[in-house]
Amino acid sequence: MARLASSRWSIVLGLAIVIAALPFLFPSNYYFRVAAIVNIFALAVVGLNLLMGYAGQVSLGHAGFMGIGAYSVAIGSAHFKLHGLLAMLIGAALAGLVAFLVGRPILRLKGHYLAVATLGFGLLISMALANEAAWTGGPDGMGVPRLEILGYRLRGPDTWYYISGGALLIGVILALNLIESPTGRAMRAIHDSEIASRVAGIDVAAYKLRIFVLSAIYASVAGSLMAFLNGHITPDGTAGFLRSVELVTMVVLGGMGSVVGAIVGAAVLVILPQALTIFHDYEHLMLGLIIMVSMILLPRGIVPSLLARLRGGGA
Amino acid sequence: MSFPLLETDNLSIAFGGIKAVDSVSLTVQPGKIHSIIGPNGAGKTTLFNLISGLYQPSSGRVKLGGEDVTGLPPEQLARRGLSRSFQNLQIFFRMSACDNVMVGRHRHEKTSMLGHLFALPSVRAENARSRDLAMGLLERVGLAGVANKEAGSLSYGALKRLEIARALATEPRILLLDEPAAGCNAIETEEIDRVIHDVAKSGIAVLLVEHDMRLVMRISDHVLVLERGKSLVSGTPETVRNDPRVITAYLGTFGTEEANRA
Amino acid sequence: MPELLQFAFSGLTVGAVYALVALGFTLIYNASDVVNFAQGEFVMLGGMVTVFLHLAGVPLPIAAALAIFATVLVGLALYAFAIDPARGSSAVTVIIITIGASIFLRGVAQVIFDKRFHALPHWFGSEPIRFGGAAILPQSLVVLAGAAIIVALIFVIIDRTILGRAILATAANRLAARLVGIPVRKIVALSFALSAAIGAVAGILVTPITLTSYDVGTLLALKGFAAAMLGGMGSAVGAVVGGILLGLAESFGAGLISSKYKDAIAFLIILATLFLRPQGLFGKKSVERV
Ligand SMILES: Nc1ncnc2c1ncn2[C@@H]1O[C@H](COP(=O)(O)OP(=O)(O)OP(=O)(O)O)[C@@H](O)[C@H]1O
Ligand SMILES: [Mg+2]
Numbered sequence: 001m002a003r004l005a006s007s008r009w010s011i012v013l014g015l016a017i018v019i020a021a022l023p024f025l026f027p028s029n030y031y032f033r034v035a036a037i038v039n040i041f042a043l044a045v046v047g048l049n050l051l052m053g054y055a056g057q058v059s060l061g062h063a064g065f066m067g068i069g070a071y072s073v074a075i076g077s078a079h080f081k082l083h084g085l086l087a088m089l090i091g092a093a094l095a096g097l098v099a100f101l102v103g104r105p106i107l108r109l110k111g112h113y114l115a116v117a118t119l120g121f122g123l124l125i126s127m128a129l130a131n132e133a134a135w136t137g138g139p140d141g142m143g144v145p146r147l148e149i150l151g152y153r154l155r156g157p158d159t160w161y162y163i164s165g166g167a168l169l170i171g172v173i174l175a176l177n178l179i180e181s182p183t184g185r186a187m188r189a190i191h192d193s194e195i196a197s198r199v200a201g202i203d204v205a206a207y208k209l210r211i212f213v214l215s216a217i218y219a220s221v222a223g224s225l226m227a228f229l230n231g232h233i234t235p236d237g238t239a240g241f242l243r244s245v246e247l248v249t250m251v252v253l254g255g256m257g258s259v260v261g262a263i264v265g266a267a268v269l270v271i272l273p274q275a276l277t278i279f280h281d282y283e284h285l286m287l288g289l290i291i292m293v294s295m296i297l298l299p300r301g302i303v304p305s306l307l308a309r310l311r312g313g314g315a
Numbered sequence: 316m317s318f319p320l321l322e323t324d325n326l327s328i329a330f331g332g333i334k335a336v337d338s339v340s341l342t343v344q345p346g347k348i349h350s351i352i353g354p355n356g357a358g359k360t361t362l363f364n365l366i367s368g369l370y371q372p373s374s375g376r377v378k379l380g381g382e383d384v385t386g387l388p389p390e391q392l393a394r395r396g397l398s399r400s401f402q403n404l405q406i407f408f409r410m411s412a413c414d415n416v417m418v419g420r421h422r423h424e425k426t427s428m429l430g431h432l433f434a435l436p437s438v439r440a441e442n443a444r445s446r447d448l449a450m451g452l453l454e455r456v457g458l459a460g461v462a463n464k465e466a467g468s469l470s471y472g473a474l475k476r477l478e479i480a481r482a483l484a485t486e487p488r489i490l491l492l493d494e495p496a497a498g499c500n501a502i503e504t505e506e507i508d509r510v511i512h513d514v515a516k517s518g519i520a521v522l523l524v525e526h527d528m529r530l531v532m533r534i535s536d537h538v539l540v541l542e543r544g545k546s547l548v549s550g551t552p553e554t555v556r557n558d559p560r561v562i563t564a565y566l567g568t569f570g571t572e573e574a575n576r577a
Numbered sequence: 578m579p580e581l582l583q584f585a586f587s588g589l590t591v592g593a594v595y596a597l598v599a600l601g602f603t604l605i606y607n608a609s610d611v612v613n614f615a616q617g618e619f620v621m622l623g624g625m626v627t628v629f630l631h632l633a634g635v636p637l638p639i640a641a642a643l644a645i646f647a648t649v650l651v652g653l654a655l656y657a658f659a660i661d662p663a664r665g666s667s668a669v670t671v672i673i674i675t676i677g678a679s680i681f682l683r684g685v686a687q688v689i690f691d692k693r694f695h696a697l698p699h700w701f702g703s704e705p706i707r708f709g710g711a712a713i714l715p716q717s718l719v720v721l722a723g724a725a726i727i728v729a730l731i732f733v734i735i736d737r738t739i740l741g742r743a744i745l746a747t748a749a750n751r752l753a754a755r756l757v758g759i760p761v762r763k764i765v766a767l768s769f770a771l772s773a774a775i776g777a778v779a780g781i782l783v784t785p786i787t788l789t790s791y792d793v794g795t796l797l798a799l800k801g802f803a804a805a806m807l808g809g810m811g812s813a814v815g816a817v818v819g820g821i822l823l824g825l826a827e828s829f830g831a832g833l834i835s836s837k838y839k840d841a842i843a844f845l846i847i848l849a850t851l852f853l854r855p856q857g858l859f860g861k862k863s864v865e866r867v
Contacts, residue, residue, distance in 0.1 A: 177434035178432050181432075189410070193407060201422035
């Protein structure tokens with residue numbers, strides 16, 4: 001059972017079935033919307049999990065890349081009249097480029113230092129988005145023109161549920177491919193011993209940078225999808241510090257180094273506050289509480305804990 | 316005399332005033348086993364760290380295959396055919412034993428990330444090839460039975476051999492082994508002894524640090540005795556064993572039991 | 578010229594606050610290796626509790642004392658309910674827990690208090706003192722004096738008391754400290770309490786000038802950390818010097834370059850430090866051993 005759950009194609013097949021079957025359980029558009037948000041966060045978290053769970057490098061500023069993806073779509077469509085999809089590609093390239101440039105110096109850091117440097121980087125991006133009001137509409141955000149493909153305007157949450165589900169599926173397949181490749185082994189090796197990795201001929205700095213860039217592109221695409229789904233974006237909502245913290249929490253909550261865990265973590269952290277928050281004012285309180293409680297009670301994450309139990313409670 | 320594969324020339328490093336390695340020169344020939352012995356804290360591991368690019372020497376040079384490689388980082392040295400094991404294990408604990416060895420194949424694998432993301436047929440074929448080679452090496456060090464176990468769950472003796480297999484997977488021209496038999500039982504030591512022999516026979520140069528005197532005296536072509544960072548005596552096992560300075564300086568502190576066994 | 582003097586004054590004032598946050602960081606970091614991202618919330622609580630008690634009619638000095646007391650309780654609770662249960666978890670997990678705590682405290686403040694900005698009365702009036710063409714608020718002098726007293730107090734505690742010895746021993750080697758009978762967990766709890774008190778005092782001192790609201794903590798924490806890193810993680814002297822330097826850099830940066838990106842300076846300082854002198858101004862260099 002455990003072996004089955006971790007084999008590549010059963011994960012992909014299972015996920016495809018879940019994405020296709022869930023809509024039969026949705027009583028209203030609201031559910032499609034929440035599920036689409038889960039898909040989008042899951043996509044970003046699958047990417048971040050490659051960086052954190054596999055390569056062992058924390059990023060507390062990853063929402064910054066989501067912001068780049070979201071605002072590329074918004075600014076590209078609104079100011080430059082680009083097609084939404086092209087703007088999304090440009091956003092992904094831009095996020096990758098930014099990650100490449102800042103990753104080089106930042107990824108030399110370890111532990112707390114890396115956490116704080118990435119946090120600062122994320123703050124810088126959301127600061128820039130809030131400050132450059134002429135382009136971004138400032139702290140109140142800006143509208144995103146609807147995506148149009150072959151004359152169809154994509155707007156309903158159900159449409160975006162299926163699109164984001166497809167994107168997530170692709171993201172998962174690519175991530176699973178990578179994990180089972182020499183790059184994947186290099187990533188995991190770096191996580192466990194940088195010294196042994198280097199002695200084995202792995203250019204540790206180059207690999208960290210590659211994974212950082214890749215995870216930034218995942219986040220950027222997720223940000224673009226979020227912009228399309230919501231039709232309106234704000235610096236805090238896409239790139240803010242809280243978003244970055246949520247992404248990291250999703251990775252750890254689901255289980256570091258587990259692709260399925262990334263999706264579960266995203267689902268739990270998106271749905272739980274929706275279910276628990278009766279009053280908008282309690283949002284921060286609940287989020288903080290959920291983060292603390294889950295980290296204390298499930299430091300290894302949901303999916304690895306469950307798998308361990310399936311294997312017969314063994315270590 | 317054949318062309319030396321590794322040469323160090325007056326290699327030195329100090330930590331806070333203490334000269335951990337002090338003007339050590341040595342040469343290692345292909346296919347030969349060159350051992351370094353000396354009491355605890357003599358600087359053997361530090362010498363390895365200097366040669367393998369983990370520490371920068373404060374003075375002196377390292378030459379690999381005639382090329383000056385002083386100060387090059389370990390990954391560059393790996394590409395030039397230098398690999399090593401660690402006294403304090405450096406294992407990829409969360410990976411399977413087989414994956415640990417497959418990491419050693421890294422420098423021979425293609426590194427196009429796009430190919431990896433899309434799992435191109437060539438990548439899958441390469442994966443299979445690396446896996447076969449890794450399994451072969453695990454077989455060679457007697458670990459075939461635990462290939463799919465997580466490395467973190469293996470015994471100390473098994474991990475010591477896993478490190479050797481991983482180092483061999485890089486197909487080195489020179490292999491540095493830091494106390495490969497420490498903590499191993501008699502049977503495991505036997506196995507390691509045989510592997511080192513085979514490795515040397517295949518033309519790879521071996522630089523060995525080992526406290527097990529019987530092993531050292533039996534398999535070495537050349538022995539260097541280090542004391543407080545300085546090279547004390549250097550020669551064949553026979554000359555070193557009979558040198559009075561070694562007996563007092565080294566065996567004296569290390570215990571007569573070893574001397575007798577040797 | 579008077580302009581530069583003006584920048585220096587305001588830089589010193591915020592710098593003093595950063596120094597206190599950094600000092601709080603350092604105390605906890607030394608005792609437990611925990612990087613406490615909720616450090617900024619201590620400052621927020623100090624200010625906010627005082628504001629609301631004062632609004633409720635409590636005289637200012639009593640309100641301030643109660644605010645410090647309340648913040649210390651929060652610091653102890655943070656240790657007991659969030660940090661201590663996670664002993665042995667990875668560094669990332671603990672960081673996330675303290676961030677969760679920071680978000681939680683912010684959420685609680687938002688519910689109990691409100692989302693507006695609040696001020697406290699200046700202690701000695703808000704009539705600026707003229708000096709060399711620049712104007713200083715009397716409250717700035719209060720902040721500087723207060724910070725100096727706290728720093729002096731902490732240094733006396735660390736240098737001259739048994740408690741300080743225990744803290745130093747715990748910082749140097751936790752296992753050894755435990756073996757010689759130092760109650761390490763109590764020491765760590767104490768470091769949280771002390772940090773909370775320092776943060777609260779900083780908040781009370783500076784609120785008349787900078788105002789406070791439920792969400793001032795995040796940036797303060799980042800800047801405190803930048804200051805601690807600039808000075809050298811784990812060095813108390815470094816924390817203070819780093820804080821002052823960061824305050825000055827921000828003030829001059831905002832005045833001479835761009836005030837829009839004033840908050841980015843802390844981040845740039847973190848990066849610059851890490852490149853030029855990763856161990857910080859007062860830290861010790863270390864080589865990874867193999
Ligand atoms: N990174 C370092 N920083 C400071 N001192 C070091 C460092 N590495 C080694 N030393 C010191 O250098 C000396 C030599 O140590 P080394 O580990 O090389 O000895 P060794 O011969 O391998 O001993 P053993 O037989 O115990 O493995 C010791 O005094 C050690 O404390
Ligand atoms: Mg050694």
